[in-house]
Amino acid sequence: MVAGFLLARAGIKVTVLEKHNDFFRDFRGDTIHPSTLQLMYELGLLEEFLRLPHQEYRQLSGRIGDFTVIVADFTHLKTHCKFIALMPQWDFLNFLAAHGKRYPEFTLMMETEATELIEEDGRVVGVRAKSPHGPIEIRARLTIGADGRHSIVRERAGFQVIDRGAPIDVLWMRISRERTDPDQTLGRFREGKLMVTLDRDDYWQCAYIIPKGGFDAIKQRGLERFREDIVTVVPEFKDRVGELKEWEQIKLLSVAVDHLRQWCRPGLLCIGDSAHAMSPIGGVGINLAIQDAVATANIIAEPMIRQELFLEHLQAVQHRREFPTRVIQLFQVFAHKRFVGAALRTTVPLKKLPPPLAVLEKFPYLRRLPAWFIGVGVRPEHVHTTDPHVTAHSGASI
Ligand SMILES: Cc1cc2nc3c(=O)[nH]c(=O)nc-3n(C[C@H](O)[C@H](O)[C@H](O)COP(=O)(O)OP(=O)(O)OC[C@H]3O[C@@H](n4cnc5c(N)ncnc54)[C@H](O)[C@@H]3O)c2cc1C
Known part of the structure; x- marks a missing residue:
């Protein structure tokens, strides 16, 4: 684009x-x-x-x-x-x-x-x-x-x-957001569990990092255990992790x-x-x-x-x-x-x-x-292309 x-x-x-x-x-x-x-x-x-x-x-x-x-x-x-x-x-x-x-x-x-x-x-x-x-x-x-x-x-x-090679995959899910939740914390880690939470106003978009190919094992342990894992890393979610009711709500993204x-x-x-x-x-x-x-x-x-x-x-x-x-x-x-x-x-x-x-x-x-x-990153780029639509008189772009 x-x-x-x-x-x-x-x-x-x-x-x-x-x-x-x-x-x-x-x-x-x-x-x-x-x-x-x-x-x-x-x-x-x-x-x-x-x-x-x-x-x-x-x-x-x-x-x-x-x-x-x-x-x-x-x-x-x-x-x-x-x-x-x-x-x-x-x-x-x-x-x-x-x-x-x-x-x-x-x-x-x-x-x-x-x-x-x-x-x-x-x-x-x-x-x-x-x-x-x-x-x-x-x-x-x-x-x-x-x-x-x-x-x-x-x-x-x-x-x-x-x-x-990438040894990780990501589980992608939503959990609702309360106004009182602490914000501006992106990454969370605790005892082998790693989660990124993105503030999308009324919900958190969550990325839970797992070892590559590890989703089947997580599913076998059951949804209840997975919800417990989430609460370990984000205790604030204790009262709403139950929103995750079925595996269909959790998408596997391969990295x-x-x-x-x-x-x-x-x-x-x-x-x-x-x-x-x-x-x-x-x-x-x-x-x-x-x-x-x-x-x-x-x-x-x-x-x-x-x-x-x-x-x-x-x-x-x-x-x-x-x-x-x-x-x-x-x-x-x-x-x-x-x-x-x-x-x-x-x-x-x-x-x-x-x-x-x-x-x-x-x-x-x-x-x-x-x-x-x-x-910014290594070798940042700047726009060098011009806009011929800008009229010479007004300087306004279409
Ligand atoms: C789980 C996950 C989380 C990530 N989070 C971040 C992050 O927070 N910040 C960050 O900087 N990077 C993040 N990345 C990396 C980032 O997503 C990619 O590097 C970036 O999106 C690449 O941009 P792109 O435009 O090349 O490809 P994409 O963003 O993948 O866009 C490709 C587009 O092409 C369309 N398309 C695909 N095939 C076709 C087709 N055949 N015909 C027509 N259209 C097609 C797709 O629908 C899509 O719109 C993340 C990656 C993963 C896997």
Whole structure:
């Protein structure tokens, strides 16, 4: 959506396909990072964007056993907004879609699922898709695969996937929220149980981390035991964990960390999770996907307008974005092994904070480092594409 919006704004005809008929998917992360807010600022959309309901987190904190610890402090970032905004991702996507539709070059086709690539003379020239009106073909000079971690585009293109391995899965569920609940605590850990709670106003969107493939064993122990586990890690939920009455209310989300060896072929480019599936650890996958989209628009818009888009331009996108991806995936794989895996194996109550967290407690200025890593990341991108729709006289955009 971000790539589509930026390219249409630059005057390039774009069709965005979304296989669902809305963006109301529970499995999306809710984090709008300072770098994305910076992007909104650069596009002149920030003020309007921040009018949408959201919460602003200037710090991220976690509850580790009986300790509450601040792990990231965004207030020193060199960005316009010194906070992370928590907003359901469907609001963000609807916002972008509404602004995209103001450009005649932008078409969004909902309920339209890409199923096959169309190839001619070794070049991808578009996609076949299922639509509410039957099968369709969409021809394009460039097809961008931004279809997430189960990407059909990467699979049909035959791209080689390097699997970095992810030893965790996530159970995703809702538990109602009371006005008196403590807020702004995202991560909670106690005796082998790890849970992230996202404030969605009248309910908590909860992510309960389990060892990969561990859901069947959890089911066998029974729902009552699972509810007890939840209360162990979030005691405030004692009075309402009974809302979880059947396993259908609990969705299993498989976590993957991988990347493509090649992100592109003539006529085709993969970005975001389609090029590099990210784990939820660190809450950085959305940021990375958006930054890929900005870099893509920056690199390909001019050549596309000149009708001189070559494979080298697509390779330049991979070249620019591969380094930040690798750095973050290295961190995620390390965190899986060193912290999350160890945390899930812990059976005894913690008597003291683990060393990295103890250091953050002792030296608060070090919290700026995780804030930068999560909020901005390696090699942040800025909007370099222009908007030819802006009239020279009024300076107003259509
Ligand atoms: C449980 C979990 C929690 C996470 N939480 C966070 C978080 O809090 N913060 C964070 O930064 N990252 C988080 N991540 C990582 C993050 O979700 C991804 O890195 C990010 O969403 C990637 O964005 P994307 O646009 O590439 O793909 P996606 O967000 O997956 O979007 C792909 C889109 O393509 C559509 N689509 C798929 N196939 C087709 C098709 N064939 N035709 C048409 N449309 C199609 C999908 O419906 C979807 O709308 C989490 C990951 C998991 C697994």
